[in-house]
Amino acid sequence: MNPRITSPHKVIKNLVEAHSxxxxxxxxxxxIVFWAGAITLFHDEVAQWAITPHHPVQSSQxxxxxxxxxxxxxxxxxxxxxxxxxxxxxxxxxPYYIFYLEVVDPTTDSGxxxxxxxxxxxxxETVAGKDDFLLSxxxxxxxxxxHLPGGSYLIGIVTLxxxxxxxxxxxxxxxxxxxxxxxxxxxxxxxxHLLDLHTVVGVMSLPFTVMYALSGLVLxxxxxxxxxxxxxxxxxxxxxxFNDAGFKRVVxxxxxxxxxxxxxxxxxxxxxxxxxxxxxxxxxxxxxxxxALVQVRGTDTASFAxxxxxxxxxxxxxxxxxxxxxxxxxxxxxxxxxxxxxFGDFAGMDVRILYFILAMAVSAMIVAGNMLWINQRRAxxxxxxxxxxxxxxxxxxxxxxxxxxxxxxxxxxxxxPATLTARGDWLVSCFVVALLATMLVSINIGxxxxxxxxxxxLTSALLFTTLIADWLMFAEQMIxxxxxxxxxxxxxxxxxVFMAVIGVYSALKLKDSTPMATTDNLSNPLVN
Numbered sequence: 001m002n003p004r005i006t007s008p009h010k011v012i013k014n015l016v017e018a019h020s021x022x023x024x025x026x027x028x029x030x031x032i033v034f035w036a037g038a039i040t041l042f043h044d045e046v047a048q049w050a051i052t053p054h055h056p057v058q059s060s061q062x063x064x065x066x067x068x069x070x071x072x073x074x075x076x077x078x079x080x081x082x083x084x085x086x087x088x089x090x091x092x093x094x095p096y097y098i099f100y101l102e103v104v105d106p107t108t109d110s111g112x113x114x115x116x117x118x119x120x121x122x123x124x125e126t127v128a129g130k131d132d133f134l135l136s137x138x139x140x141x142x143x144x145x146x147h148l149p150g151g152s153y154l155i156g157i158v159t160l161x162x163x164x165x166x167x168x169x170x171x172x173x174x175x176x177x178x179x180x181x182x183x184x185x186x187x188x189x190x191x192x193h194l195l196d197l198h199t200v201v202g203v204m205s206l207p208f209t210v211m212y213a214l215s216g217l218v219l220x221x222x223x224x225x226x227x228x229x230x231x232x233x234x235x236x237x238x239x240x241x242f243n244d245a246g247f248k249r250v251v252x253x254x255x256x257x258x259x260x261x262x263x264x265x266x267x268x269x270x271x272x273x274x275x276x277x278x279x280x281x282x283x284x285x286x287x288x289x290x291x292a293l294v295q296v297r298g299t300d301t302a303s304f305a306x307x308x309x310x311x312x313x314x315x316x317x318x319x320x321x322x323x324x325x326x327x328x329x330x331x332x333x334x335x336x337x338x339x340x341x342x343f344g345d346f347a348g349m350d351v352r353i354l355y356f357i358l359a360m361a362v363s364a365m366i367v368a369g370n371m372l373w374i375n376q377r378r379a380x381x382x383x384x385x386x387x388x389x390x391x392x393x394x395x396x397x398x399x400x401x402x403x404x405x406x407x408x409x410x411x412x413x414x415x416x417p418a419t420l421t422a423r424g425d426w427l428v429s430c431f432v433v434a435l436l437a438t439m440l441v442s443i444n445i446g447x448x449x450x451x452x453x454x455x456x457x458l459t460s461a462l463l464f465t466t467l468i469a470d471w472l473m474f475a476e477q478m479i480x481x482x483x484x485x486x487x488x489x490x491x492x493x494x495x496x497v498f499m500a501v502i503g504v505y506s507a508l509k510l511k512d513s514t515p516m517a518t519t520d521n522l523s524n525p526l527v528n
Contacts, residue, residue, distance in 0.1 A: 025161075026158050026161050026162060026165075027366050027367075027369065027370050027394070027395070027399075028394050028398040028399065029146070029154070029155070029158045030158060030162055030366055031363055031366045031367070031398070031399045031402065032142055032143075032146065032402055033143055033155060033158065033159075033216075034212075034359045034360075034362045034363045034366070035359070035360075035363050035399075035402055035403070035406070036139045036140070036142040036143040036402075037143045037212075037359050038355070038356045038359035038360055038363070039139050039406070040136075040139055040140045040143045040343070041343065041344055041352045041355050041356050041359070042352065042356070042492070042495075043136045043137075043139075043140055044091065044093035044094050044136070044488070045093060045488040045491060045492055046135060046136040046139075046492060047093070047094050047133065047136040047137075048093050048094060048095075048486060048488040048489055048492075049488060049489045049491075049492035049493070050133045050135055050136065050413050050414075051094075051096070051118070051127075051128070051133045052095070052477075052481055052486055052489060053470075053473070053474035053477045053478060053481065053489065054127075054128075054133075054418045054474075055096075055118075055120065055127040055128065055418075056477055056480060056481060056484075057095040057096070057120060057121070057122060057484075058122050058484075059095075059484045059485065060484075061122040061123075062122070063090075063121040063122060064121060064122065064123070064124050065265070066087070066097075066265055066268065067261070067262065067264075067265040068124070069097065069119060069121070069124050070087070070261075070265075070284075070287075072124055073099055073101070073117075073119065073126075074287070074288075076126070077101055077103050077115065078103050078104040079101050079102065079103055079104075079287075080102045080103065080104050080111075080112045081254065081286075081287070081288065081289075082253075082254045082286070083102035083112060084102070084250070084283055084284060084285045084286075084287075085099065085100055085101050085102060085283070085284055085287070086099075086100040086281055086282070086283045086284075087099055087100070087281060087282050087283075087284075088100075088280065088281045089279050089280060089281060089282075090121050092485070093488055095121070095486070096118040096119055096120060096121065096127065097118070097119040097120075097121055098116060098117070098118060098119075098130055099116065099117050099119055100114065100115075100116045101114070101115045101116070101117065102114060102115070103115045115129075116129065116130035116131065117129055117130060118130055128418065131424040132418065132423045132424060133413065133418075133423075133424075134413075134423070134424035134427050134428065135409050135410065135412075135413040135427060138409070138424070138427065138428060138431070139406070139409070144216075144219070144220060147428070152220045153220065153221065155216070155220050156216070156217060156220030156221035157221075159212075159213050159216040159217045159220060160217055160221070162209075162213050163210075163213040163214065163217060166206070166209055166210060166213060204361075205358050205361055205362055205365070208355070208358045208362075209362060211341055211342075212342065215338040215339075215341055215342040216342065218335075218338055219335075219338060219339070219342065248321055250285045250286075250293060252291060254286045254289050254291070255286065255289040255290050255291040256289070257289065257290040258288055258289065258290070259288065259289060259290040259292065259314070259315060261284075261287060261288060261292065261314060263314050263315070263317065264284070264292065264294045264312075264314045267294060267296065267312045267314070267317055268282055268294065268296055271296045271298075271310060272296075272298075276300055276301045276302040276303075277298050277299075277300065277301070277308055278298050278299045278301050279296065279297075279298045280297050280298045280299060280307075281297050282294060282295060282296050282297070283295040283297070290315055291313070291315070292313075292314040292315070293311055293312065293313055293314065293320060294311070294312050294314055295309060295310070295311045296309070296310050296311075296312070297309045300324065300325055303325050304337075304340070304346060305333075305336045305337040305339070305340035305341075305346065306324070306325050306328075306333075306336070307323070307332075307336055308323065308324045308325075309321075309322070309323040309324075310322045310323075310324075363399075366399070367395060367399055370391060370394070370395040370399075371395065373391060374388055374391050374392055374395070389443070389444060392442075392445075392448070393439065393442050393443050396442045396445070396448060396451060396452065396455075397438055397439035397440075397441075397442030397443065398439060400438055400442065400452065400455045401434070401435040401436070401437075401438030401439050401442070402435060403455070403459050404434055404435070404438045404455060404458055404459050404462070405431045405432070405434040405435040405438070406431075407458075407459045407462035407463050407466070408430055408431060408434040408462060409427060409430065409431045409434075410462070410463065410466050410496070411462050411465060411466045411469070412426070412427045412430045412431075413427060414466050414469050414470060414473070415469055438455065449510050449511075450510075450511070452507075452510055453506075453507040453508075453510040453511045454507075456503040456504070456506050456507035456510075457503065457504065457507045459499075459500075459503050460499075460500040460501075460503035460504045460507070463496045463497075463499060463500040463503075464500050466496060467493055467496055467497065467500075470493060478490065
C-alpha cells in the first residue's frame with residue numbers, strides 16, 4: 001500500500017475526533033440557539049401571556065381609526081419630522097398597535113432615538129413601552145445574537161461549524177445508519193444509552209437540523225455576503241445592491257411644504273380590502289410633508305412565503321414601488337422562504353409543536369454528545385482532569401443554567417410590577433444572575449445525577465410558582481381573556497405545566513436509578 005494514501009479507518013478516526021472536538025466547543029452556544037429557538041416558535045403566545053393580563057383589550061369595542069391614533073401619538077411625542085416610523089397592526093395574539101417612533105433626543109449623538117410603544121386600538125392609550133415586557137423578545141434575541149455585539153456573526157459561525165458536524169456525523173454513522181436506525185439499548189451500560197440517544201435523535205432530526213443550519217447560516221451571515229457583493233460586484237455602491245435585492249430606500253429630502261395625510265389612510269384601507277391580503281404593517285416617510293410616502297406591507301394568504309408590499313405617494317396615490325407574486329424579487333423571495341421555514345410559520349400550530357419537539361430533542365442530543373466526550377476522556381489515562389472539569393461545568397452548568405434561567409425569566413415577567421422603571425433590564429439581570437449562579441454551583445460537583453435532578457426540580461418549582469402567581473394576581477382577567485378569545489394565555493400555562501411535570505418525572509427517575517458500581521460505571525459521570 002502506498003504510505004502516502006491515508007487508510008479509510010484513519011480518515012474515520014480523524015473525522016470522529018474532529019466531530020467530537022467541534023461539538024464540544026460549540027455545544028453551549030448551540031444549546032442556547034436550539035433551546036431559545038424552541039421557545040421563540042411561540043413568541044407571540046408568550047407576549048400575549050405576559051402583556052394582556054396587565055392591559056386587557058375590550059374586544060367588544062370598535063377600533064379607533066388609525067388616522068386619529070397617528071395624529072394623537074404625533075402630538076404626544078416629539079417625533080423627528082425628517083425620519084420615518086412604522087406601525088405594526090394588531091393581531092389575534094398581540095392585540096395592540098406597535099408604534100416604532102423616532103423621537104428627538106438631544107442627549108444622543110444622532111439627536112434621536114427609537115421609541116417603540118404599545119397602543120390600545122380601542123382607547124388609543126399607550127399601555128407600555130415595547131421593551132417593558134421583554135421576555136419573548138429577549139429569548140428571540142438569544143436565539144439569533146445572544147444579546148452580544150456582533151452576536152449574529154458569532155451564531156452564523158456556530159451554524160457553519162454545526163453544518164460540518166452534521167455532515168461528519170452522517171459519514172461516521174453511514175455504515176450502520178440503516179441497520180441500527182431505531183436501535184436504543186436499554187439493557188446495556190449508561191454509555192450505550194447516551195450513544196443511542198445521540199445517534200437516534202441525530203438521524204431522526206437530520207432534515208430539520210440541516211434546514212435550520214442552512215437557513216440560520218444564510219440569515220446570520222447575510223451581512224458578510226452583502227459586504228462581499230458590495231465590494232467586488234457593485235464597486236462599493238451599497239445602495240445599488242439594496243435596490244437590486246428589493247430593499248429600496250427613500251433618499252429624497254423632506255419637503256418643507258406641509259400637507260394633510262388623510263389620503264394616506266384611505267390608501268391603506270383600500271389596500272387592506274384586496275383579496276388574499278393580510279395587512280401586517282405600514283411605514284410612513286416624511287409624514288406631514290407634500291412628498292410623503294406610505295409603504296403598505298402584508299402577507300399573501302394564497303401563496304407560500306409571499307409578502308406583498310406597495311409604496312404610494314400620498315399626494316396623488318401614485319404607486320412608487322410594488323412587490324407581489326407577479327412582481328417579485330428573487331433575493332427577497334428566497335429570504336422570505338428561508339424565514340418561513342426557519343420559524344415554522346406556514347402550517348399552523350401543528351408544525352410549530354413538531355418544530356418545538358425536534359428542537360428540544362436536538363438540545364438533548366447536544367448534552368448527550370458532551371457526556372459521551374466526558375466518558376471517553378475519563379476512560380483515558382492521560383486525559384487532563386481540568387479539561388474534563390471544564391467540559392462538565394459547561395455541559396451541566398451552562399446547559400442546565402439556561403433552563404433554570406428561562407424559568408426564572410418567566411417568573412420575573414409575571415412578578416415584576418408593570419410600572420417598574422427599566423423593567424426589561426431587571427428581567428435580563430435576573431436571567432443572567434440565575435445562569436451564572438447555576439454555573440458556579442455546577443463546578444466540581446461530586447454526584448452529577450443528583451445535581452441534574454436538583455436542577456430539574458428547581459426548574460419545575462419555578463414554573464409551578466409562576467402558575468400560582470398567575471392565578472393569584474390575574475384570575476379574573478384570565479377568565480375574561482379566555483372568554484374573549486385570547487386563549488394563548490392559558491395555552492402558555494398548559495405548556496408550563498407540561499414542562500414542569502416532565503422535569504419532576506425526569507428528576508425522580510434520575511434519583512431512583514442506582515446502578516451498581518461496576519468497573520465500567522466508575523468512569524461514567526452520570527453515575528458518579
